[in-house]
Amino acid sequence: MAVLHVSPVGSDTNDGTSHAAPFRSLARAQQEVMARATERANQSIRVLLAAGRFELSETLELQPGPTGSHVTFAAAERGAARLSGGRLVDGWERVDGASVPLWRAPLPAAATGHQLWVGASRATVARHPNSGYLRWRAALPPPFEKWGIIYEPGALESWGDQLVVSP
Numbered sequence: 001m002a003v004l005h006v007s008p009v010g011s012d013t014n015d016g017t018s019h020a021a022p023f024r025s026l027a028r029a030q031q032e033v034m035a036r037a038t039e040r041a042n043q044s045i046r047v048l049l050a051a052g053r054f055e056l057s058e059t060l061e062l063q064p065g066p067t068g069s070h071v072t073f074a075a076a077e078r079g080a081a082r083l084s085g086g087r088l089v090d091g092w093e094r095v096d097g098a099s100v101p102l103w104r105a106p107l108p109a110a111a112t113g114h115q116l117w118v119g120a121s122r123a124t125v126a127r128h129p130n131s132g133y134l135r136w137r138a139a140l141p142p143p144f145e146k147w148g149i150i151y152e153p154g155a156l157e158s159w160g161d162q163l164v165v166s167p
Contacts, residue, residue: 002036002043004029005076007050019076022050026060026073026083033071034063042068049073051080055087086117 003017006029010022016032023029029047037043060083062073075081087108095102116123135152139145 002045004032004045004047005050006047008052008054019050026054037069044070047071047073048076049081050076053082053084056083056085
């Protein structure tokens, strides 16, 4: 049985054949699996994931190899490898002068998403209003209709001068 190693601190220029020289990405391990399975039919290949967090920038698609190949992806240590489509957000700082505990942090480039997790708990993402919906009156007039909307008077009053606009 062939064994390949992957680690969050590895390098995709490594050969992946030992825990001392693991690949960094699952995509690189998949390439090697397909190459090996194509070279030698009826081969069993085990891909061991070292402890740590593997950030996936795109969906991981596991595809069948050539007929007769048997491929297993497994954590080297039970429960120690984590696959995540999320991004770590660090650099948190408390906002002084807020009436409630308020924290902010810069987001990584191209960060998208609708959930925020703190440790193993889902956190509430800031929103306005805290319940219900903002009422809007109309879209901006042409040619700006795709850029914004006109809210009912008073809809944003509680924000005072703290209006945040993002592209």
